[in-house]
Amino acid sequence: MIQAWSVDDVRAAEERAMAQLPDGELMQRAATGLAQVVAARLPDDTSTQPLVVALVGGGNNGGDALWALAHLADLVGEPLDLVAVLTSEHRHEEGLRAARRAEVEIVDATRGGSKGGSKARRRSKALDHAVEALAVADVVLDGVLGIGGRPGLPDLVTELLEAIGADAHVIAVDVPSGVDPMGEIVGGAGVFADETVTFGCAKPVHVLGTASRCGMLTVVDIGLDLGRDHASASAARTAPAAERVDHDDVAALWPVPGPEDDKYSRGVVGVVAGGEVYTGAPLLSVTAAVCAGAGMVRYVGPPGPTQLVRAEVPEAVHGTGRVQAWVVGPGLDAHPHSWDQLGLAQVEAARRALDSELPCLVDAGGLDLLDGPRTHAGARTLLTPHAGELARLLARLDPEASGLDRERVVVEPLRWARRAADLLRATVLLKGSTTYVVPPPASGLAVRAQADAPAWAGTAGSGDVLAGLAGTLLAAGLDPVDAGSLAALVHGVAAHDANPGGPVRALEIAQQVPRTVARLLARAAEVG
Numbered sequence: 001m002i003q004a005w006s007v008d009d010v011r012a013a014e015e016r017a018m019a020q021l022p023d024g025e026l027m028q029r030a031a032t033g034l035a036q037v038v039a040a041r042l043p044d045d046t047s048t049q050p051l052v053v054a055l056v057g058g059g060n061n062g063g064d065a066l067w068a069l070a071h072l073a074d075l076v077g078e079p080l081d082l083v084a085v086l087t088s089e090h091r092h093e094e095g096l097r098a099a100r101r102a103e104v105e106i107v108d109a110t111r112g113g114s115k116g117g118s119k120a121r122r123r124s125k126a127l128d129h130a131v132e133a134l135a136v137a138d139v140v141l142d143g144v145l146g147i148g149g150r151p152g153l154p155d156l157v158t159e160l161l162e163a164i165g166a167d168a169h170v171i172a173v174d175v176p177s178g179v180d181p182m183g184e185i186v187g188g189a190g191v192f193a194d195e196t197v198t199f200g201c202a203k204p205v206h207v208l209g210t211a212s213r214c215g216m217l218t219v220v221d222i223g224l225d226l227g228r229d230h231a232s233a234s235a236a237r238t239a240p241a242a243e244r245v246d247h248d249d250v251a252a253l254w255p256v257p258g259p260e261d262d263k264y265s266r267g268v269v270g271v272v273a274g275g276e277v278y279t280g281a282p283l284l285s286v287t288a289a290v291c292a293g294a295g296m297v298r299y300v301g302p303p304g305p306t307q308l309v310r311a312e313v314p315e316a317v318h319g320t321g322r323v324q325a326w327v328v329g330p331g332l333d334a335h336p337h338s339w340d341q342l343g344l345a346q347v348e349a350a351r352r353a354l355d356s357e358l359p360c361l362v363d364a365g366g367l368d369l370l371d372g373p374r375t376h377a378g379a380r381t382l383l384t385p386h387a388g389e390l391a392r393l394l395a396r397l398d399p400e401a402s403g404l405d406r407e408r409v410v411v412e413p414l415r416w417a418r419r420a421a422d423l424l425r426a427t428v429l430l431k432g433s434t435t436y437v438v439p440p441p442a443s444g445l446a447v448r449a450q451a452d453a454p455a456w457a458g459t460a461g462s463g464d465v466l467a468g469l470a471g472t473l474l475a476a477g478l479d480p481v482d483a484g485s486l487a488a489l490v491h492g493v494a495a496h497d498a499n500p501g502g503p504v505r506a507l508e509i510a511q512q513v514p515r516t517v518a519r520l521l522a523r524a525a526e527v528g
Contacts, residue, residue: 001249002217003240003446004202005226007147007181013200013224013238024094026222027060030199031067033220034141034173037197038068039075041169043138051081053133054141055160057177058090064173064199065143066095070102083137085109085130087144087157107133109156127156131163140168142191144177147203153178153189161191172196175205176213183208183242183449184414200224204242208449209413209434211244243446245485247493251524253486254517255293255476266295267475270323271468272350272366274305274331275343281305281331281364281464286313288468288510289327292490293517294475298323300349302342305331326353327471329366330464359474361483362426363467367393373425381426382480384467387413390430394420414438414447427480429470429488431463437484448485452492456499461506466491469513490516 005013018026042050054069056062069082082104084096089110100106109130134140144157153161157177164170170193175181178190183204196214198206199222206217226238245253257266269289274282282305289297290313297316299309309316328350336343350366359380362370367389374381385393387409394401394416401419409416410432417428417438430436433455437448470487474480490513497519498504498512 002202002207002244002246004204004207004242005238006204006241009226009238009241010147010200010203010224013226017222017224021223027063027067027095029222030064030174030220032071033199033222034064034068034171034197035071035075037195037218037220038072038139038141038171041139041171041195042076042080046078049079049081050076050138051083051133051136052139052141053083053085053130053137055144055157055177056084056086056088056092057144057146058088058092059146059148060092061146061149061173061177062088062143063092063095064146065141066092066099066104068141068143068173069104070095070098073102073104081105083107083130083133085133085160087154087160109160127159130160134160134163134168135165137165137168140164140170141173142170142177142193143173144191146174147181149175149177149179149181151178151180151185151188151190153191158189170194170215172214174198175203176210179205179210179213181205183210185412186210187411201226207242207244208447209432209436209451211434211449211451239444240446243448243485244450245448245489247489247520247523250486250489250517250520253478253482254521255473255478256521257293261295263295264322264324266293267325267472267477268296268298268323269294269325269327269468269471269475270298270300270320270353271327271330271471272300272332272346272353273327273329273464273467274301275333275336275346276302276304277333278331279305279308280461283308283312284461284464284506284510285327285330285468285471286316287507288465288513289472290315291510291513292469292472293514294472300346302346320349323358323475324477325359325361325471325475326356327361327363327467328353329363329369330467332365334365334368359480361467361471361474363463364389370397370424372397372423377425380474380480381424382429382470382474382484383420383424383426384429384431384463384470384484385420386431386463390416390420390428394423398423418447427484429484431466433458435484435488435492437481437488439481445481448481450485450488450492452489453495454492454501454504456502456504457492457495457509459504459506462491462495462509465506465510468510490520493520 172193176191473483494512494516
């Protein structure tokens with residue numbers, strides 16, 4: 001599992017380390033590790049002299065980049081062209097002196113150049129030279145902003161980034177500049193790196209929805225102790241702020257039956273979904289549950305979808321009965337007309353499930369049935385909205401979210417998912433290109449984020465498959481955070497496995513799940 005710590009916890013760990021080390025030692029460890037990574041990324045072709053250009057900001061991030069250039073000159077046993085482009089009037093003077101001693105070319109792009117937004121502004125020779133160097137660089141270091149940075153970039157930096165050649169390998173130093181280090185705000189101007197070299201531990205930006213901007217993540221060990229807080233050596237462990245489940249975690253989390261298990265001990269999942277309008281949703285959810293290894297699947301619904309499920313999923317049973325968890329809402333019309341007796345009966349079955357003490361996954365139409373936390377406060381609940389559904393849910397239930405729309409949720413997904421988790425005392429799985437699994441803030445658990453699915457998986461019915469998959473894990477006894485994050489991972493990997501590199505149907509994702517799970521379990525056995 002990839003774990004990431006908050007900016008405040010990282011800074012506290014750095015302060016503890018610096019108090020026990022010689023001055024500057026921590027930066028030297030970071031810069032040396034960064035230089036080693038850069039050396040490994042230099043082109044193999046020795047017919048031309050490699051060119052490394054660093055965009056250098058004014059803080060410690062810029063110092064890391066300058067010292068890395070200085071170390072690189074000694075580390076690589078062949079001539080290099082090294083250029084440091086200064087992007088701030090504030091400088092890390094010690095790093096700058098080290099770079100000059102190593103004969104790094106210093107280009108001050110701030111002189112006579114880019115202030116204001118006019119395209120006709122006068123350009124300095126230094127800026128022109130920086131642009132030319134970036135266009136042909138083999139490796140570009142982004143050392144502009146670190147963990148103290150905010151979203152967005154100065155105009156000068158944006159102009160320099162636009163000059164980087166297509167073949168350059170862009171390495172972000174610690175975090176990509178312009179991206180929120182805490183990963184709370186998504187989008188906006190910022191670096192898209194091929195690789196990020198971070199120090200000590202991953203930060204939330206590396207695991208949450210901004211992770212796509214980081215490229216490959218390389219963590220350099222600089223001796224930070226993030227295991228404990230700064231109160232005392234015997235204090236409780238400092239908890240990570242964000243996590244991501246990876247392929248090697250599947251074997252530890254997936255409910256594998258033993259020889260004494262039967263259909264009830266493996267978990268029976270009940271599905272209240274669909275109706276006479278949306279008949280496909282229950283088929284997809286039930287198929288996914290069966291394919292995920294549920295001991296038994298019960299479907300509760302009107303004749304149309306029931307007939308379809310009977311024909312396509314003969315393993316499913318029908319009607320109410322003993323279950324260990326419920327999936328409520330895929331394709332469900334929460335507000336049928338008064339004359340629609342079948343629809344009213346379906347909604348009543350959904351309400352009974354929500355009023356029970358059993359774990360519930362609540363999706364789509366089921367979200368419209370929620371007016372607050374479930375009746376049984378201890379009942380485990382996993383909500384699975386997409387951004388539009390989350391916006392509608394909060395706008396309906398939370399006066400502070402009046403007028404909330406999908407776009408605001410997309411920009412600040414964690415803020416609004418946390419609000420819903422707190423308001424409804426539930427874990428919220430917010431679906432999207434990055435899927436967030438957000439427990440209630442009072443739980444103290446880390447938020448998780450999964451981005452395992454190809455873009456092809458963003459298709460009608462894909463969420464219904466995820467609901468059946470996650471509901472099966474709830475029925476098997478997993479808590480909502482593990483059930484949601486594990487389901488999101490397997491769903492994404494199955495979508496890739498079903499047709500690598502090409503379009504995929506939602507039903508194909510469900511049908512691929514058994515083979516994907518088997519492969520991931522076998523992977524763990526091979527590694528072991």
